[in-house]
């Protein structure tokens with residue numbers, strides 16, 4: 225039994241390197257024990273640096289793309305599952321496009337989970353202004369991802385927020401972008417971030433863009449599951465919006481039409497010409 | 506001459522209002538914007554700010570940063586520049602004859618809100634529309650000014666959608682398209698007669714001219730000149746429009762025929778349908794109904810069939826009474842039920858066009874069927890994995906291990922799909 229220890233930061237590259245080595249040395253999947261971030265492995269497994277990969281090794285490109293996502297899944301079995309499939313796909317590359325292979329389907333599902341988690345991270349991270357002393361504005365966010373998606377998703381934030389410094393803190397990994405350089409460090413517990421006045425404005429927007437005449441709560445929660453709400457400033461308004469929606473919608477219907485303000489007739493007459501009904505403004 | 510009078514009228518307004526905070530203005534001007542259905546921020550050119558000299562990025566598909574309890578995606582800061590308006594469109598909360606509170610952002614305020622919201626990752630960008638103040642040109646000028654400040658001074662590289670004022674001068678539209686990702690002009694109502702009746706200051710011919718102008722400029726911006734130089738991109742995410750459903754008496758056939766014409770004539774990216782919904786301080790001339798949300802939903806489905814499934818308007822609207830879509834079942838299923846003689850379809854052999862007509866088969870599923878059936882014989886379980894909606898498809902297909910038997914022609918087939926009347930009353 226061989227034990228391969230993978231690091232929390234840089235997991236994808238380390239797994240790939242290890243898997244290439246094991247595969248070149250012909251180590252069978254059942255003889256590998258994968259551990260991650262110093263987790264206790266099997267006491268009887270021999271800790272070993274993975275064997276050096278042979279340079280000629282090739283695998284289907286589609287597998288690499290999939291593996292690069294699956295390694296970030298929270299399932300502790302992810303590395304073993306990937307290697308087990310890699311072992312088979314090396315002999316039969318067509319397996320990669322087969323439908324109905326249980327091992328592949330499981331991996332595809334995990335890939336989807338990670339993609340969805342990354343997508344929600346791009347959507348739901350909320351920065352707070354830290355105030356700046358230098359020319360670059362500084363922002364920070366606390367986020368709770370379901371999978372280990374901070375590292376693979378951070379480049380998105382560097383492309384988007386290129387002219388500011390920012391940090392995204394999670395229990396898992398912390399991503400930091402300063403002076404145009406991205407770096408990762410160990411996760412942290414939730415920091416105390418300063419109040420940000422923009423959140424009240426954003427809440428106002430959220431309350432008013434909602435149309436109480438068309439409540440569809442299921443459509444909201446399927447796309448924005450409740451687990452994300454506590455870190456989104458606008459979500460605190462949701463219960464109140466739902467509670468009052470029906471009454472507000474009814475009131476709009478019940479309100480008797482009002483008389484137009486006096487100036488209206490003047491404006492309209494100027495536009496249409498007295499009694500002509502012309503349509504050109 | 507009338508212009509001066511309107512100026513005076515607008516000023517008279519302004520004196521009447523108390524000084525407002527940014528909060529107050531935002532409340533009024535986002536409330537007024539929520540009747541625009543579009544919040545799309547996809548399909549524009551790729552940009553980023555890796556150079557450290559600007560803010561923002563766009564990459565293919567836009568992101569929904571939040572969802573409101575109405576189930577709608579919040580992707581853009583969707584606001585009006587002002588809800589003062591000199592027009593009197595009956596269905597609109599901003600019409601001159603309404604008593605809603607009025608507000609007006611300065612260009613700087615809009616720029617501030619957009620960039621500060623963007624920096625906190627609340628939004629993908631800005632969707633700006635406006636009531637018409639003083640004149641169409643003045644209004645459009647201010648909107649262009651906002652877009653210019655964002656792009657040039659703030660180096661903002663996020664998404665901008667401007668709702669153009671159809672009566673504005675063509676030069677202003679030309680500028681707008683250089684800063685905006687998307688331009689839209691709302692046709693508002695399905696027929697010229699309805700526009701004349703409910704939006705008397707608007708002119709359907711002018712609206713069409715504006716859309717034709719945008720289309721022409723987009724085409725021109727794609728041509729290389731003889732020197733091989735590419736002109737500046739013009740509204741790279743295309744143009745769209747919106748029609749209000751349920752305010753006038755138009756049936757679905759009229760609405761969809763209009764959409765088909767718009768897609769054809771102006772190469773629109775999207776036609777949005779907005780269920781007419783009660784507005785604060787509504788006009789006595791309009792029905793105060795619950796918004797016809799199911800009808801809106803069916804129209805979107807039908808619109809999809811027109812664009813991606815090879816259906817014609819008459820086929821879709823011809824199978825139900827009065828030219829309106831069946832509210833209980835989706836339009837493709839309704840069509841299939843009315844053409845049972847064409848089913849069941851042999852999934853292993855049928856042509857793409859035929860497969861696209863099977864209820865429960867989407868374009869993706871059909872694509873997967875076509876690639877996989879080259880290699881091997883398809884089974885029922887394969888379709889499941891390919892994402893087919895088999896509950897709907899079952900009566901209409903045959904496979905090596907599946908035959909619907911008498912199901913296709915059974916008398917109660919429609920009833921199996923239509924919801925019971927009690928459920929229906931929920932809408």
Ligand code: SF4
Nearest residue numbers: 590592594597600636
């Ligand atoms: S022009 Fe008509 S639809 Fe537009 S804001 Fe004014 S009243 Fe409303």
